[in-house]
Amino acid sequence: MVNEQNELIKRRFEELEEIKKLGVNPYPHRYDITHKASELIKNFTDPKDETETEARKKDIVSIAGRISAIRRMGKATFCHIKDDTERIQLYLKKDEVGETPYAILKMLDIGDIIGVKGYVFRTKTGEISVHCVALELLTKSVFPLPVVKEEITESGEKIIHDAFADVELRYRQRYIDLIVNENVKGTFLSRTKIIKSIRGTLEKYGFLEVETPTLQSIYGGANARPFVTHHNALDIPLYLRISNELFLKRLIVGGFSRVFEFVKDFRNEGIDRTHNPEFTQVEWYQAYGDYYDSMKLFEEAVEQACIAVHGTTKIKYQDVELDLKAPWKRIKMVDAIKEKTGLDVLSMKKDDIILYMKQNSIEFDTKLSHSKGLVISSLFEALCEEDLVQPAFVIDHPIDTTPLCKPLREYTLAQLGEMKKDPEQVIFVERFEPYINKWEVGNAYTELNDPVLQRKLFEETHPMDDDFIRAIEVGMPPTTGVGMGVDRIVMLLTNSVNIRDVLLFPLMKPLDK
RNA sequence: GGGGAUGUAGCUCAGGGGUAGAGCAACUGCCUUUUAAGCAGUGGGUCGGAGGUUCGAUUCCUCCCAUCCUCACCA
Numbered sequence: 001m002v003n004e005q006n007e008l009i010k011r012r013f014e015e016l017e018e019i020k021k022l023g024v025n026p027y028p029h030r031y032d033i034t035h036k037a038s039e040l041i042k043n044f045t046d047p048k049d050e051t052e053t054e055a056r057k058k059d060i061v062s063i064a065g066r067i068s069a070i071r072r073m074g075k076a077t078f079c080h081i082k083d084d085t086e087r088i089q090l091y092l093k094k095d096e097v098g099e100t101p102y103a104i105l106k107m108l109d110i111g112d113i114i115g116v117k118g119y120v121f122r123t124k125t126g127e128i129s130v131h132c133v134a135l136e137l138l139t140k141s142v143f144p145l146p147v148v149k150e151e152i153t154e155s156g157e158k159i160i161h162d163a164f165a166d167v168e169l170r171y172r173q174r175y176i177d178l179i180v181n182e183n184v185k186g187t188f189l190s191r192t193k194i195i196k197s198i199r200g201t202l203e204k205y206g207f208l209e210v211e212t213p214t215l216q217s218i219y220g221g222a223n224a225r226p227f228v229t230h231h232n233a234l235d236i237p238l239y240l241r242i243s244n245e246l247f248l249k250r251l252i253v254g255g256f257s258r259v260f261e262f263v264k265d266f267r268n269e270g271i272d273r274t275h276n277p278e279f280t281q282v283e284w285y286q287a288y289g290d291y292y293d294s295m296k297l298f299e300e301a302v303e304q305a306c307i308a309v310h311g312t313t314k315i316k317y318q319d320v321e322l323d324l325k326a327p328w329k330r331i332k333m334v335d336a337i338k339e340k341t342g343l344d345v346l347s348m349k350k351d352d353i354i355l356y357m358k359q360n361s362i363e364f365d366t367k368l369s370h371s372k373g374l375v376i377s378s379l380f381e382a383l384c385e386e387d388l389v390q391p392a393f394v395i396d397h398p399i400d401t402t403p404l405c406k407p408l409r410e411y412t413l414a415q416l417g418e419m420k421k422d423p424e425q426v427i428f429v430e431r432f433e434p435y436i437n438k439w440e441v442g443n444a445y446t447e448l449n450d451p452v453l454q455r456k457l458f459e460e461t462h463p464m465d466d467d468f469i470r471a472i473e474v475g476m477p478p479t480t481g482v483g484m485g486v487d488r489i490v491m492l493l494t495n496s497v498n499i500r501d502v503l504l505f506p507l508m509k510p511l512d513k
Numbered sequence: 514g515g516g517g518a519u520g521u522a523g524c525u526c527a528g529g530g531g532u533a534g535a536g537c538a539a540c541u542g543c544c545u546u547u548u549a550a551g552c553a554g555u556g557g558g559u560c561g562g563a564g565g566u567u568c569g570a571u572u573c574c575u576c577c578c579a580u581c582c583u584c585a586c587c588a
Contacts, residue, residue, distance in 0.1 A: 006523070006557095007523090007539070007540090007556080008523055008538080008539060008557090009523085011539065011540075069548075069549090071547055071548060071550055072544090072547095072550095073544055073545065073546090073547060073550075073551090074543070074544040074545065075544080075545045076544090076545035076547080077545090077547090078546080078547045078548065080548080089547090089548075091545095091546065093545055093546095094545075095545080109538095109539090110538080121546095123547075123548090124546045124547085125547070125548070127546095127547090127548070131546095144524085144538075144539085145523085145524085145538095146523070146524040146525085146538090147523085147524060147525095147538045148524080148525095148537095149537075149548095149549040150549075151548085151549045152548085152549095159549080160549095161525085161536095161549055162524055162526090162536080162537060162549090163524090163525075164524065164525085165524090165525075166520095166524085166525090166580085167580065167581065168520095168579070168580045168581085169524095169580095171580090180524095222588075223587090223588075224587070224588075225587085267587075267588085269587045269588090270514090270585085270586055270587055272583095272587090273582085273583095274588095275587070275588085433588090440588060443588070483588095485588085498581090508579090508580090509578090509579070509580090511578090511579075
């Protein structure tokens with residue numbers, strides 16, 4: 001790490017003092033800008049003749065940005081500045097900007113923020129630039145940035161030299177990463193576009209954006225370990241939400257028919273390429289709809305988000321070509337298993353499925369062996385996920401996989417009663433999981449609204465939430481709900497390999513000494 | 514948590530049991546259309562941290578820390 005002893009930093013603090021001695025405030029309050037760099041470059045046309053060239057000199061523009069490169073040539077200086085659009089070259093001559101500004105210019109460094117006034121012209125070597133007549137220091141930078149050089153070849157190709165590439169430093173000092181690595185900003189612009197597009201799709205269908213608690217005294221709605229915190233005044237433990245599902249359903253009970261919320265969820269589990277302890281989901285709930293409605297909306301939301309970023313539904317993720325065009329394939333979990341293995345797990349005994357897995361050395365958690373449904377879903381995960389590259393909805397999971405989903409509509413009440421008694425029978429529920437590039441990118445149900453069954457399933461596998469049960473007892477209309485993993489969608493649409501590349505500030509271990 | 518890799522100047526990297534190297538950046542000088550500007554010169558390091566082996570460790574060994582990859586856990 002850099003400390004204040006660092007020679008480069010010490011030098012910059014000295015320069016700061018010299019600038020002050022010249023009577024210049026290195027941190028002024030504001031600056032008037034007339035243009036962005038991209039506008040100046042886009043709007044420039046070459047003058048026809050000498051008279052026009054002269055006339056152009058009266059069109060004074062004003063622009064500000066951070067110095068990204070500087071080339072001093074004695075009494076003239078070229079530098080590049082970057083604003084939030086692009087980089088543009090500045091040409092500064094001592095006899096035009098004045099003595100004091102030029103003295104300051106001599107002390108400027110890469111990273112300093114300046115404002116200039118001048119006219120746009122094209123240099124001998126062809127680069128559109130600003131010929132400056134005034135220079136003002138807007139912010140002195142005292143912490144040196146990595147020096148990244150851009151070379152533009154004759155073919156117009158851009159080569160980056162000495163890129164700031166240390167992954168750890170990039171995440172820990174994201175502000176530097178954003179300044180210096182151009183594509184990083186692009187990823188986060190895309191992220192914003194994607195979220196905006198998804199929001200637009202939901203609003204188009206009349207969904208209302210709402211906010212529910214992050215701090216919850218009972219956590220639920222997903223199967224995950226929570227972060228625990230403490231409220232001092234009330235002296236009670238509180239949990240950071242692992243999901244907002246149970247609150248959004250309360251709102252459906254309350255009479256909102258379509259709601260959605262983008263939320264940070266917090267799950268106290270391992271960190272890897274696709275998992276960060278806090279991550280973003282969008283969940284939406286639609287009264288009077290079922291999971292077929294949700295599938296349609298899900299595929300449309302992703303398709304539209306893709307178009308918003310790429311203008312097409314065809315993308316390339318790493319080496320894989322993906323087409324996100326709706327409609328996506330739908331496949332029942334048991335059919336996926338049959339396609340892959342030829343096994344009809346419904347007619348097989350539970351122990352025979354387990355035997356099959358052992359014989360084929362398929363990893364299996366024996367803690368799950370009490371439930372035929374969990375055995376089937378383990379088999380699916382072990383064998384079938386790897387084939388789910390193009391977008392697909394896997395539908396109809398065993399009931400043991402979730403306590404919040406309604407059994408298939410084809411079962412009669414009498415049948416359900418019988419099936420529950422027989423451990424070789426598996427009840428399936430109206431659930432779907434969308435897969436893209438082998439990743440689960442969401443989870444959705446025809447929501448369970450039978451309060452008796454809901455209470456029973458909570459007793460078996462979920463922290464009891466009496467208030468939620470009461471809401472279901474008050475009566476929730478037939479409803480479908482969806483959770484979409486926003487970070488993974490962003491990863492796919494920005495060709496990012498690690499979830500940290502799509503989070504501005506991913507969790508890093510602190511570097512305390 | 515297991516396995517593998519990495520950690521050397523502000524940045525990108527090379528090196529290797531005997532007082533540390535390059536390019537860029539910095540500093541001094543020259544240079545008023547340069548562009549990875551150029552030319553000449555100068556400075557800059559607890560070689561991730563702590564122990565150990567050794568006459569001597571940045572190099573070899575052990576442990577620790579951080580990051581990446583991978584497996585496991587986990588939606």
